[in-house]
Amino acid sequence: MTSTEWGRVGDDGTVYVKIADGERAVGQYPVGTPEEALKFYTDRYLALETEVSLLDQRVRSGVLGPDEAAESVKLVRAQVVDANAVGDLAALAARLDSLGPVLAQQRAARRAEKAQKSAEAKQQKEKLVAAAEKIAEGTDWRHGANRLRDLLEEWKALPRIDRASDDALWKRFSGARTAYTRHRKAHFAEQDVKRESARVIKERLAKEAEELAGSTEWGPTAGRYRDLMRDWKAAGPAPKDVDDALWARFRGAQDAFFxxxxxxxxxxxxxxxANAEVKDQLIVEAEALLPVTDVEAAKRAFRDIADRWDAAGKVPRDRMKDLEARIRKVEQAIRGLEDEQWRKSDPEKSARAGDMVSKLEAAIAGVEADLERARAAGNEKQVKELEENLASRQAFLEMAKRAAQEFSG
Structure with a gap:
């Protein structure tokens, strides 16, 4: 009999492997020597050992997922236990069994990682829901729809979370999208109504503008065009292609008129x-009257100039303001001097000034008589009061005399 540490070959060529409770037959090798038989079944063991080592490395490195690794361990262990090979099969089985705690740890890590990812996904979905609800509450009809589509793509890219939370968040997210879409459609439907109304108004305005284009009533028609432009702006936009065409008609008519x-x-x-040239000469002639020394002569000369001014006719619009201002300046200077002379020679004022002089002279004479009597009586206090009274009245008398001279001047 030929044997090794882990097996032997019987006299009949049967090969046995040693196990914990004895031995078991693993096969026969009748065509060769016992040594060759043991080597054949030992090589099988070495192949199994290599497979177990590779699996051990893959499991511990995390290349395989825990479930896949557990299934592989189970499969290989079954092969090891019942293997027709010679070697320490129990050690290989024990090595595979040692992977159990490793797989348990990996499963725990996977669960923790999954829980963390689920929490992160839930947080992200809550943010997406909040963003969608904010858009639904707003009126950004231009960019809101695109933003909601982007949010939906972000939602799809996130993993599912626990069913109850996922369903509740999706209900809110979907509800926000539905509400926004409904409000957006209502808004654009309202805009369509407004644009149609604007189209009707602007067609009427364009038609009236075209009817006015040939008018020669420049002032009233220009004012009407201003009213039409105000109404055009107040009408709001019509559908763009129609609005552009109507504006081209309206603007064309307006441009033709103006x-x-x-x-x-x-x-x-x-x-x-030519009229402006005549008035330039008349202004030179009028300005030569200044400064006025003889009011009556200046008035006669200016009346003649004014008659010729009116006869000269209209001037270009850009000259009107300047020419009128210069001729009015001469007129105002003459009129101002005439008013000043009238004020000084006003009969009523002259009479009032003369009457004031007479009354003051009479009052002064009375004060002088009282002053003489007070001096004769030696009443110093009364003398002082009468002297002050007399001085004041004499000052007023001088002022009244000057005023009377001016009015009689």
């Missing part, structure tokens, strides 16, 4: 240029 008016005004300005 172009014709500007051309007419330009022609009038050219016609009135």
């Amino acid at each position: 172009g014709a008016r500007d051309a007419a005004n330009a022609a009038l300005d050219a016609e009135f240029a």
